Structure formats: C-alpha cells, structure tokens
Amino acid sequence: MPREVAKQQVPASKGLEKGNWSDLLARFSVPDTQRIDAQLIDAKNDVEAVAAWLREYQDSHQTLKSYRREAERLLFWLASQNNSLCDMNREMLRHYEAFLEDPQPAEQWVGPTKPRHHAQWRPFRGGLSPASRRQSLIILQGLYSWLVEAGWVSHNPFVLMRDKARRLNNQTQTIERYLERDLWVWFWQWLNATMKPATEREAYEQARCRFIFSFAYLLAPRISEMANARMDDFQENEGRWWWVVVGKGNKLARIPVPDDMLECLIEWREALKLEGLPSYHEPTPLMRALDKQRGITDNQLYRLIKGVFTQAADALEAQNGKPAYVSALRRATPHWLRHTAITHQAQSGVSLRYLAESARHSKLDTTSRYLHTEDNEWHQEQQRHRLKTAPKTPSDPL
Incomplete structure (x- = not known):
C-alpha cells in the first residue's frame, strides 16, 4: 500500500x-x-x-x-x-x-x-x-x-x-479479444498432448483442466458462472440436455448442451469417482478443489486458466509459432474463452437469434459484434485496389 x-x-x-x-x-x-x-x-x-x-x-x-x-x-x-x-x-x-x-x-x-x-x-x-x-x-x-x-x-x-x-464507449465494432480458430485448434491439441500424468493427483488436475476449457469453449460461461455451477444445473428434458444458469443481472437462462459437452461431463465425473450424467437432485459443486469435494472460487479459477495460457504461450514460442499467436495467449484471460466460444459459434453458422440466446445478450447489437462476415468480404473487396497494374506498351497513350 x-x-x-x-x-x-x-x-x-x-x-x-x-x-x-x-x-x-x-x-x-x-x-x-x-x-x-x-x-x-x-x-x-x-x-x-x-x-x-x-x-x-x-x-x-x-x-x-x-x-x-x-x-x-x-x-x-x-x-x-x-x-x-x-x-x-x-x-x-x-x-x-x-x-x-x-x-x-x-x-x-x-x-x-x-x-x-x-x-x-x-x-x-x-x-x-x-x-x-x-x-x-x-x-x-x-x-x-x-x-x-x-x-x-x-x-x-x-x-x-x-x-x-x-x-467512454467501451464497445468496439467487432470482438477482438478471442483466439482465432487455428490458434484454438493448436491450443486444444497441445492441452491434450501434454496430459501424461505421473501421479494420481496430476491425473486429476489434468482432467480438471480439460473439463474447465471444454466447458468454457462449448457453453461460453462467464467465470463466476463457472465457479458457481452445480452438477444439477445440467438437466434432461424430453431426451435433450440443458444447462440452467443464473447469469448477469440475476437472469435465469437455459442453454442447449452439445453432445461433446456431455462426453466431457461424463469424463470429468469419472475423475471425481461419479457415475454417468448428473441426477436431477445433485446440488454439489461442478468445479472441484483437490479434495474432489469442495468448490473453487472464481479467483482460483482465474489464476488456473491464466496459468495454462502462460504455459501454452511458452510452448508455442518454443515451437517458433506466430508471434501474434504467442502474444494472444499471453494476453488472454478467462473472458477471452467466452469471446472465443461465441465467435466460433458464429463462424460455424449458428444463427444470430440462437447465438444471442446462448450468449444471453439482451440486445442483438451486442451479439452482432461477433459476426466477422462483413469484415472478411470487405477485406476481399479491398484487394481489387492495387498498385501493381498491367504495364503499358510504348503505343499506349498516356
């Protein structure tokens, strides 16, 4: 002080x-x-x-x-x-x-x-x-x-x-703090390739790490929502699974759970010595401490995610990866994962309406910042404007 x-x-x-x-x-x-x-x-x-x-x-x-x-x-x-x-x-x-x-x-x-x-x-x-x-x-x-x-x-x-x-307008026209798809693909492969545990504790920590990043990428939660999530927030209705979350502004929402998320959830529960998918009345923490019982705070979760990003940046730099990608990993925060998830959903063709529902945005204008289609088209069109034009022959008039 x-x-x-x-x-x-x-x-x-x-x-x-x-x-x-x-x-x-x-x-x-x-x-x-x-x-x-x-x-x-x-x-x-x-x-x-x-x-x-x-x-x-x-x-x-x-x-x-x-x-x-x-x-x-x-x-x-x-x-x-x-x-x-x-x-x-x-x-x-x-x-x-x-x-x-x-x-x-x-x-x-x-x-x-x-x-x-x-x-x-x-x-x-x-x-x-x-x-x-x-x-x-x-x-x-x-x-x-x-x-x-x-x-x-x-x-x-x-x-x-x-x-x-x-x-004092803190909103850019497009979202920039996210991991580009190629970088995310490298990161996810690196995260899984490094999982060679020597002890039971290391195996548990690596399973937790994998689940944290899969949860963040597939459902785009805010970090406080991740820390506060419970097992019975995952609920089945008519054969479809949903994640129920109380988000920003105490708004209750229900998000469709993709099959990949269910697989990751089953793997995580196996690491916790729990069987299958959660039951309807299972109000226990989703994210767990090393004792596999207590929950973890959003601050602990923040430091864990930042630490993994730093390790990934070091690994990519050692591989002579793109400096811009190394820099992105060093600057990345847990909220980048939410931006990454929503951006990649948009790039995969999820409609704006459902994208806004999943992101729990109150305004479509907020969600539209994740759409980079116009940027791509604009950039392609601008390539028509060139310095290198066809050379003139001596007979061509000036």
Missing part, C-alpha cells in the same frame, strides 16, 4: 453483509468539506458514501469486485493528494487519467499480486491499458452520477469531458 495512504488507514465502521469488503477500504483523513443540504444517504465520510454505492451491487459478485477496485484506487489517489470526492474537477480528472496510465511513484503504487492485507500489496500491477483506463472511467462516471443523486457531491466532473460518449 502507498506509504502516504497507509498512514491514514483505520478500520471502517460500516460493512456489507456480503463480501465483507469494509475492512478492505481505508477510512481516509481528508479535509472536512461542506456537504450539500439534500443528503440522501447515511454516510459520514467518502468511504461510507462509496460503501453505500457499492451496496447497490452486492448481489453481483463480479461487478462488486471490479467497482470496488476502481473506487478504492480513486480514494487512495485522492487521499494522497489530500483531497476528497467533492474536490474532483475536470483538471484533476485529467491528472487521474494520466495516473492510471502510469502510476507514480511506482514503488508506492505498483507491485506483484499479493493478498489484500500483505505488506507488499499495491493497488496496481502496472499501468492500465487504454481499454482498462476507459473501463475505469466508465465505472467512476457511474459512481459520480450516483453520488450527485445521493446529495454527497454537487457536481459530476465527467460531464465536462469532451466527446464523452465516444471516449
């Missing part, structure tokens, strides 16, 4: 029933500021005001986690500047954008992954990419909008941002 910030930390008095994040946010010693009269939340300082905002997301673990991270970074930075939320203006916002790109001094702000209360923990692993900075600003814009409505601050500095709609 930054030294300047660490000095100001004492336990927060208010907590959330879910997530127990109150001890993760510091209470900051910042100058007293005059609040506007129409305060609509029960808060005595910036930390408690942010806590009230975060409570609105306590039923969505992943959203709460990312929102808490960005709010915490902002509070740390403001405290290091001896400012509070209500002091933020357009010029300070400009400085904060630059800070997100390059947090300085690095020894105070940047460090390796450590447990939250470790002495070497820092708010950043490094400077944020343009997409990550944009996402951070989107979250903080929402925070300030809420704080204005709650009467905690009198203004939203993001309103003054020029081209705000364009700059």
